[in-house]
Amino acid sequence: MTDTAASAKLRSIDHLFARDWVQLSERVHVAVGYGVSTFSFVVGDTGVVAVDSGSVPALSTEAIAELRNHTDLPIVGLVYTHGHPDHTGGAPAFLDENPDIEIWGNVRFGDEARRFARNGASIAQVRGKRQAGFLLPPEKRINNGIAPAIYPKAGALAGGPGGGPDRRTFPTKTFDANGVVELGGVTLEVTSNPGETQDQIMTWFAQDRVVFAGDNMYRSWPNLYAIRGTQYRDVRDWCESVDRMRELKAEHLVLGHTTPFSGTAEVDEAIDTYSRAMWHVYNATIEGMNAGKTPDELAHEVTLPRDLADNPMLGEYYGNVSWSVRAIFTGVLGWFDGNPASMNPLHPADRGGRIAELAGGPDVLFERAQAAMEDGEAQWAAELCDMVIALDHRTAEAKNLKADAIDELAYNLVTATGRNYLHTSAQELREAAATP
Structure with a gap:
């Protein structure tokens, strides 16, 4: 590890x-x-x-x-x-x-x-x-x-x-x-x-004034979107x-996972923290949507306010704020981000080919992906590898390099579900690269 x-x-x-x-x-x-x-x-x-x-x-x-x-x-x-x-x-x-x-x-x-x-x-x-x-x-x-x-x-x-x-x-x-x-x-x-x-x-x-929350609360940012796939929550x-x-003013709060809370003040603070944080992300996303911003923009721009960002109840251990923003956008407006160029985008292989032509060929794309990894830009390396793989060029090498890139992303991600998904995908890519 x-x-x-x-x-x-x-x-x-x-x-x-x-x-x-x-x-x-x-x-x-x-x-x-x-x-x-x-x-x-x-x-x-x-x-x-x-x-x-x-x-x-x-x-x-x-x-x-x-x-x-x-x-x-x-x-x-x-x-x-x-x-x-x-x-x-x-x-x-x-x-x-x-x-x-x-x-x-x-x-x-x-x-x-x-x-x-x-x-x-x-x-x-x-x-x-x-x-x-x-x-x-x-x-x-x-x-x-x-x-x-x-x-x-x-x-x-x-x-x-x-x-x-x-x-x-x-x-x-x-x-x-x-x-x-x-x-x-x-x-x-x-x-x-x-x-x-x-x-x-x-x-x-x-x-005994005990409320059982089920999975609507636990000691993590909530999983407003599950990356395994789910209909809109x-x-x-x-x-x-x-x-x-x-509203119940409970004395005890039992969560669907992790340890419970006890004492009316502690329970109220926990619920208030969760409520304020969720409403903030929801309202900020809706405000950004109404301003014409796309999911890609909002996923980077909507964050928790300073007084909540470091709260231990809201660590992105299971859910992830940026994924939540994307889920809200899609759940409210659907897949179309509003940008006319996104209405009928090119096939990934077609886009990759045109980007390769601009760069000087698919070998250049692969070399840039290697350079990106050396420079610590794992996300960019993975995206470049996707273009090379879409072109079916140096495919095994590109899959192995992408595996290295997403493993690196996993090691630097707190969200456990995302780490698991990235590490598993890297494992699958290496297995695919080794298969003739």
Whole structure:
């Protein structure tokens, strides 16, 4: 692992998802580091209700075993904050504990996975493995930005709603806008709260003033756009959902990943920080769009204000501000950036050929790419290599050079998903270059 400032910064947050059992209140226990996601147990008079199931059945079983050090009451209910498999994949452990467990979810549960399946977009699974770093050797992974770098096993972190094809793990009870879960002497208010997904919910345990945010909040800049590919995560909806959590004046805030917050002042500050930052990026992007600026311009120009830029809640460990800006532009206006020259651009091979002609030939382009790498301009080197590859000229050499360039970009990027994607793509390029 190349030691860079970005690598050190990413390593500095490992403690946020180290294994820990946090008792927030007399009734609420939070399992941190038992897999990829954070999940919780609310203890009632006659039973326990879990909020999310974790990601890996074996690790969720270990969390349930720890729960038994605090209560012998049966687990009678499971509430999913949303349908991503890292929050639902541990459900078989809960079914092993109680085959008759009542499972709750939003009526839109699993909507994202169903849309990918309906459209036949299997490329999202390929890109998802790149983003997660599942194809990388351990030395190329530090963490996942909001979670430890866990490798998937059969049935874990894979598949659609419920963590896989086992329909037993799907919700048996659903609600639309609002609902109330009453089981085992536990009362939870559940509310549709779209953000990272359309099926996202906010769960409120009023008795101990605990709000469960799901993946609408964690200790990182939010993943307003996932580079594995996703339909538009409506950022304005997400901002409003965060603000709804603030209205509760909670005593405790449980995040979908990383450690929870406790104390009304600390909770309010965390939510306020998230809200102000998200609204700033959203509003600044809309303002730039209205001024006629393109996504390429805005991705470089829209940044967090000085008083928020260094806030530990907003480090770009999982999400990335510039990707968020591009997502907002595309989500609101679509792919066309407004520049007439962008309406029907040249094919990359045609553009590469014309640029090569201006430069003095494809060999000159390749030499410039080599020079750019030597000068520490990895991004420019990668872009020049793309032109050489598009021309099918010195292709193996260009692929290897591009691999070096994007590896260098990865080492200097804090965002774990981006690092994983870049390193995996470099690995794939070298494999392609070695294939006759």
